[in-house]
Amino acid sequence: TRSTRPQRLLKAVQKHATRGDPQSVISAIDHFCRHSEWAMNIGDEKGSILDSVVSEVNPEKVLELGTYCGYSTVRIARLLPPGARLITLEFNADYAAIARQVIIWAGLEDKVQLVEGASEDWIPRMKEHFGIETFDFVFLDHWKDRYLPDTKLMEDCGLLRKGTVLLADNVICPGVPDYLAYVRNSLSYKSCYFKSHLEYTKAEDGLEKSVFLG
Numbered sequence: 515t516r517s518t519r520p521q522r523l524l525k526a527v528q529k530h531a532t533r534g535d536p537q538s539v540i541s542a543i544d545h546f547c548r549h550s551e552w553a554m555n556i557g558d559e560k561g562s563i564l565d566s567v568v569s570e571v572n573p574e575k576v577l578e579l580g581t582y583c584g585y586s587t588v589r590i591a592r593l594l595p596p597g598a599r600l601i602t603l604e605f606n607a608d609y610a611a612i613a614r615q616v617i618i619w620a621g622l623e624d625k626v627q628l629v630e631g632a633s634e635d636w637i638p639r640m641k642e643h644f645g646i647e648t649f650d651f652v653f654l655d656h657w658k659d660r661y662l663p664d665t666k667l668m669e670d671c672g673l674l675r676k677g678t679v680l681l682a683d684n685v686i687c688p689g690v691p692d693y694l695a696y697v698r699n700s701l702s703y704k705s706c707y708f709k710s711h712l713e714y715t716k717a718e719d720g721l722e723k724s725v726f727l728g
């Protein structure tokens with residue numbers, strides 16, 4: 515039967531990227547998505563904004579919601595200091611299988627723990643299952659109707675501390691209006707918007723950076 519788009523994306527990585535070289539993995543995926551098939555990775559333009567925020571925060575403990583093929587996982591993990599850890603949650607088992615291979619090809623498997631399942635099931639188990647106290651940085655890139663409930667769930671589970679940075683993809687396209695209203699109006703967050711474009715297109719999109727104030 516016909517291969518899936520994530521499978522074809524992984525083949526492009528294994529053909530064009532150098533094992534152990536995260537930048538070549540990022541470039542191979544961006545080339546595939548620009549010249550072969552669009553895919554819902556954050557992409558190079560928003561990816562550069564992600565890079566700058568991660569570098570500024572320099573986090574030890576990172577949570578990513580929505581792995582997809584592991585593109586943003588690689589972008590984040592390649593910037594982490596030794597000993598830092600990234601936990602990434604993926605609901606779709608087929609995406610997860612591809613992402614594991616992409617992360618291994620980039621040579622970043624020691625920094626990344628990929629967990630399969632729904633965010634609402636795993637967020638309440640972070641502390642007892644992974645020994646996590648609080649996260650320094652959270653990247654939200656999963657189902658858009660889960661951004662707000664999962665943010666409230668992270669608050670309630672005590673996973674956020676004064677200064678934890680949340681960075682949300684797709685706040686314009688597909689859009690997360692309820693989440694935006696919440697972080698922009700809540701006294702518990704300081705938010706700012708980074709205007710950009712939907713990956714590999716001219717459509718507007720952007721990232722919302724929100725600092726939890728406790």
Ligand SMILES: Cc1cc(-c2n[nH]c(CCNC(=O)c3cc(-c4ccc(F)cc4)cc(O)c3O)n2)ccn1
Nearest residue numbers: 554580581582603604605631632633655656657688
């Ligand atoms: C743990 C857990 C994980 C998940 C989960 N894992 N992986 C995802 C994927 C989510 N991402 C998207 O749907 C998405 C869509 C677009 C898009 C699509 C079509 C258009 F026309 C325009 C834009 C663009 C993007 O950048 C996106 O990120 N959800 C779900 C539940 N629980």
Ligand SMILES: [Mg+2]
Nearest residue numbers: 556655683684
């Ligand atoms: Mg996205």
